[in-house]
Amino acid sequence: MGSPGARTTGFSLPVRGFTGRETKATPTPLSEPRRLRIIGRLSPTATILQQLASACADDTFVRLTLSSPRDADADVQRIVARLVEIQGARCLSFTLREPKRDTTHNVSLADAPAFVERQLRSFRAAMLATTAADWQLQLGDGDGAGKLIRHKPSHKAKPARAHDESKKTFLGADATPWLQALDLVDQQGRTKPKLADKKTQIDRFVEILAHLAQDCGWQPGADQPTLRLVDVGCGKGHLTFAAWHLVANVLRRPVDALGVEVRHELVEQANARAAAVGAQGLRFVAGDIGTVPLPDVDALVALHACNTATDIAIRRGVAARARLIVVAPCCHQEVRPQLGSPAPLGPVLRHGFMAERMAEWATDGLRALALEWAGYRTKVIEFVSSEHTGKNVMIAGVRDDAPRTDAQRAEARARYDAFKAFFGIGAQSLDPLFADATR
């Protein structure tokens, strides 16, 4: 174990390929970044990461918990990791606990110490339980190395390693017929490897939608009113089926789900699939996001609608007074050519890639601000992990019916305008939203 007093210079990442043995640090060549150098013995953080790697390797791992977030208002309040086996390969399954939801990241054993090291920057404490010993890491508030205490093991036996996927998914057996119709799973209900990313996306979408349904106060039960969902730019309808499934099969409520897609052949195909699996209350129409007549809407969804189609979808959702609006933007092209170089960002934004990222960030920021102006409580979250898709931002707004004063609305508008002005953004497809001064 590393001595608490050991000196390090910000030990960072040399944790891959740990053998589990504690080693004296080897001096690194001067050309290596300073943060990678270790002087003396391993720091407490490095030691617990080493113990983590060896506990996974020798199968003595029980549980890892990160707690005491440095920022009391942080989204993630706690992280718990389990060692699981998925499709024959072991990984650490991290559950990131937020006040209203959990998200899971399965990380390979090789990458796990680096993942933990990154997460540890946001926490003050960690406890690694193994069947050999418990390791308690205390990091405190300052820049100090912290303290690592070894305790007797609190667990003598290791937990089962099987990964119980059915517990975490809303896509139970009653999802199999439509997942098969969409060719996502085989006859045995196993995910087709080529479409694993899409399946992960669907799974995650249903999970998020279930939480948002709670935020909207949508109770389960056949005696509840019909929930009216519209998915614009729905493509083959994967996520329309998924939203329909949540309401029809999980909440077990009457549902009227409509997928809107400009390509007729996809609409025909989707309607045929819905009919084939007897998906009552699910239908698809050919139409344009901007002009398709919309019925009264409880939830409007637009996932990966190209460029400004996302803005048009937001406007349609607001105009239809949808209680819930969920968008996952696709490509962003409108803001990029307008993006200025406000100080001190200029030297960074001269890199095209960084400007591209900033334009995406600014576009999605504006979308969130516009929704807030329109009276929606808004969240911007990671939709699916970037290992599955690069298009992984989701903006979700739940309409708040609490009355707002003119001053509050003016403030919300001023925030939007100031943001645009900062980046030198002129016209934007969300702007017409503000023309409706009665909202």
Ligand SMILES: C[S@@+](CC[C@H](N)C(=O)[O-])C[C@H]1O[C@@H](n2cnc3c(N)ncnc32)[C@H](O)[C@@H]1O
């Ligand atoms: C990238 S796909 C996303 C499909 C689906 N929402 C998903 O996430 O799996 C975008 C879809 O939007 C459709 N689309 C693009 N512009 C549209 C518009 N103005 N009106 C309706 N559909 C549109 C495209 O034909 C395409 O099928």
